[in-house]
Amino acid sequence: MPTPLTHDDPQTFGGYRPLVRLGSGGMGTVYLARSAGGRTVAIKTMHAGIATDPASRTRFRLEADAARVIGGQHGAKVLDADTNAEVPWFATEYVLGPPLDEAVELAGPLPEASVRALGAALCGALGQLHGSDVVHRDLKPSNILVTAYGPKVIDFGIARAIGDERLTSLGAAVGTPAFMSPEQAGGQEHTSAGDVFALAGVLVFVACGHGPFGHGQPADLLYRVRYGDPDLSGVPAGLVQILSRCLDKNPFRRPTTVELAAQLHDGTGEFADHLPDVLLAEMARRATEVWLITPRRLPAPPEPQAETATAPTTSVTRRRALLAGGGLAVGAVAAGAGAWAWSRRSGPEREAPVAGPSNSLLPKKKLDSIWQRQVADPPWGTVPAMVPLAVGSLVTLVAGQGLGGIDARTGKIIWTSRLMESHWQVATDGERLVRMVAPEGSEYNAGKPGGFPLILASVNLVSGKAAEPFAQFTDFNGVISYNQVLCTADGVVYAAAGRGEYDTYFLASQSWSLFAVEISTGKRLWTKPLPSRPDKTERLHFLTARVVGDDLVALQETNNGKVRIVVRDTRTGAVRWERPFDGVAPDRVQRPLATDSGNLYLGTGRLQALRLRDGTQVWDSKAERPGRRYGLPAVKDGVVYAVEEGLGLVAFDSRTGRTQWEEKGGGGAKADLTAAPVIGADHAYSKRSSALWAIDLSSHTPTRTYKTTGDRFIAHEQAKVTIALGGKFLAAYPLE
Numbered sequence: 001m002p003t004p005l006t007h008d009d010p011q012t013f014g015g016y017r018p019l020v021r022l023g024s025g026g027m028g029t030v031y032l033a034r035s036a037g038g039r040t041v042a043i044k045t046m047h048a049g050i051a052t053d054p055a056s057r058t059r060f061r062l063e064a065d066a067a068r069v070i071g072g073q074h075g076a077k078v079l080d081a082d083t084n085a086e087v088p089w090f091a092t093e094y095v096l097g098p099p100l101d102e103a104v105e106l107a108g109p110l111p112e113a114s115v116r117a118l119g120a121a122l123c124g125a126l127g128q129l130h131g132s133d134v135v136h137r138d139l140k141p142s143n144i145l146v147t148a149y150g151p152k153v154i155d156f157g158i159a160r161a162i163g164d165e166r167l168t169s170l171g172a173a174v175g176t177p178a179f180m181s182p183e184q185a186g187g188q189e190h191t192s193a194g195d196v197f198a199l200a201g202v203l204v205f206v207a208c209g210h211g212p213f214g215h216g217q218p219a220d221l222l223y224r225v226r227y228g229d230p231d232l233s234g235v236p237a238g239l240v241q242i243l244s245r246c247l248d249k250n251p252f253r254r255p256t257t258v259e260l261a262a263q264l265h266d267g268t269g270e271f272a273d274h275l276p277d278v279l280l281a282e283m284a285r286r287a288t289e290v291w292l293i294t295p296r297r298l299p300a301p302p303e304p305q306a307e308t309a310t311a312p313t314t315s316v317t318r319r320r321a322l323l324a325g326g327g328l329a330v331g332a333v334a335a336g337a338g339a340w341a342w343s344r345r346s347g348p349e350r351e352a353p354v355a356g357p358s359n360s361l362l363p364k365k366k367l368d369s370i371w372q373r374q375v376a377d378p379p380w381g382t383v384p385a386m387v388p389l390a391v392g393s394l395v396t397l398v399a400g401q402g403l404g405g406i407d408a409r410t411g412k413i414i415w416t417s418r419l420m421e422s423h424w425q426v427a428t429d430g431e432r433l434v435r436m437v438a439p440e441g442s443e444y445n446a447g448k449p450g451g452f453p454l455i456l457a458s459v460n461l462v463s464g465k466a467a468e469p470f471a472q473f474t475d476f477n478g479v480i481s482y483n484q485v486l487c488t489a490d491g492v493v494y495a496a497a498g499r500g501e502y503d504t505y506f507l508a509s510q511s512w513s514l515f516a517v518e519i520s521t522g523k524r525l526w527t528k529p530l531p532s533r534p535d536k537t538e539r540l541h542f543l544t545a546r547v548v549g550d551d552l553v554a555l556q557e558t559n560n561g562k563v564r565i566v567v568r569d570t571r572t573g574a575v576r577w578e579r580p581f582d583g584v585a586p587d588r589v590q591r592p593l594a595t596d597s598g599n600l601y602l603g604t605g606r607l608q609a610l611r612l613r614d615g616t617q618v619w620d621s622k623a624e625r626p627g628r629r630y631g632l633p634a635v636k637d638g639v640v641y642a643v644e645e646g647l648g649l650v651a652f653d654s655r656t657g658r659t660q661w662e663e664k665g666g667g668g669a670k671a672d673l674t675a676a677p678v679i680g681a682d683h684a685y686s687k688r689s690s691a692l693w694a695i696d697l698s699s700h701t702p703t704r705t706y707k708t709t710g711d712r713f714i715a716h717e718q719a720k721v722t723i724a725l726g727g728k729f730l731a732a733y734p735l736e
Helices: 054-074 099-108 114-131 192-208 218-227 237-246 257-264 277-292 318-337
Strands: 016-024 029-035 042-046 077-081 091-094 144-147 148-153 369-373 389-391 394-399 403-407 413-416 427-428 433-437 454-459 472-473 483-488 492-499 513-520 524-530 542-548 551-557 563-569 574-582 599-602 608-611 617-620 634-636 639-643 648-653 657-664 683-688 691-696 702-707 710-717 721-726 729-734
Touching: 016 042, 054 077, 054 091, 054 114, 091 563, 099 144, 099 192, 099 277, 114 148, 114 192, 114 237, 114 257, 144 277, 144 710, 148 277, 192 237, 192 257, 389 427, 394 542, 394 729, 427 483, 433 483, 454 492, 483 551, 492 542, 492 683, 563 599, 648 683
Parallel strands: none
Antiparallel strands: 016 029, 029 042, 042 091, 077 091, 144 148, 369 729, 389 394, 394 403, 403 413, 427 433, 433 454, 454 472, 483 492, 492 513, 513 524, 542 551, 551 563, 563 574, 599 608, 608 617, 634 639, 639 648, 648 657, 683 691, 691 702, 710 721, 721 729
């Protein structure tokens, strides 16, 4: 709905005189204007204050350039522009048709013939952009105008050149959540295939009146876009298969705009012939109405009279409220989508809380974390589960657009990589960080015959950059997604890799091996075959692994979803022994193993100890505590700790399995069985609901709690902190 000009709106833009405002927001204003010769145009501007930011002005200039690229057939033709003015602006033809969302509101869901014609025409529009290496990134119903001659795509505020990330915040998801592509929602590169995904979402909306991922909060929408199945109820049967392919989570399986256009429509007939009469009537009404608009400008407000100063008001202005609301929306998108999005404090970092004595058996005071940072999901999803790594003075993990290093004592971000690493391809021995490196030329896992070499390199802990590779192997395909670094210890890296064709899944035709590499020489010490995986599998071979002396201890997932314990000789790769780990779900044990020099300790049900030398059962909790269930264990200084269901923390002698003590006070009745306790010098830390409880190892009673969103915890011995990850936050708590 047009509104009058304000008293301070410009009198002219070049040769165009503004008549009324068509809309205004935090970034700028759109005007209806006319030339001296009577041509009606739309003028888009940027607020002068925002234009002082070079990056914002560059974005505006790119928006005008993108509008020129799409041209008058598929967009609103750019007629004039001055992007260097104090108030930057550009003028386009004024399109008389309604936005697509208003068209559907007016006419209801459109018939299949209309949807097909509209989709084919929009393929032409996107093809025009993509042919110039530009992606729209915000295709949605309100950015598409419907005319009798075809749809026109507008609003290129976040469009950019394919592959250009200079103006994109690190990992930030930009766009409209309901019509984002999964890769865009995850903060990853949005290519032309992402525009195809968004187009399919628009066509679902047009065909049935709702988007493929429903409505709701941005974070909920982003989750459904990335992981949920599209809702195609109400879509005509003839379009379901076509749109399903466009909505594939894998961008490489989506059709191109040329392929999609051919499937939608044969190109015969006039576009207007495919539109409902009610829409054609609306276009005619708008064509008449535009000439009935007369210029309107509000007078300047009266000058305030000089009066005695009054107390300042505490109400929030409408502009500030809008800006605040915009900030919240952006925050929700960033938190739900994938970024190194770290929380910032307005003041200095707080000192670590100092625990005081407590005479109570149960905690009463809840302390905050020492520090916390907001983080996003890793770029390739959260399956398999990711655990933060303690290396030197840092805690590292993959989030948003890549690997990052944080000072474990202060929470200060030391570096981030932006290299989109897979978190299952990074490992540490506590002092050195090792990862697989993407081979040059392998962007988007390019399908080079024979693949690319597999490359291993250490990571510089000061800069986060990969050092010169210490090993390259051409007999493995380095771009296969599920190549994996299991662990590293004593100067040797243990990894699993495949040979054969690349796909986003495992392929039955691929062959797989486990191998060991000496870091100092790059020499492969041994290679052992692994079972092939069925087609379309996404589960890694290894759930967790660690080296203990001369043993490589690992939990492997079989093709039928079972877990096996496999212990190998680190010097030869030969299997010393293996046995099933019955009654446990693979996802429950994707955590660091509990071992000492002699035994492997297993929980998630009954608690048991297996001798590392030969796999013989040393003890089983069911002998002394039959019928009891335990979570994941931890072991330190000859004591095994595990949470017992309904009771809390219990300590066992690591050699005999005899109970040493039980937690007192009744506070462990709802203790979490999914997180292993973290053991310090004087306290053990155990997750209960939304808190981390500290249990005194001498009195066996809880002494205090800390609020936490974490569900994965590790000890950082050097920094003397407990690191927690979960609920979009990385945080540190005392380790005492």
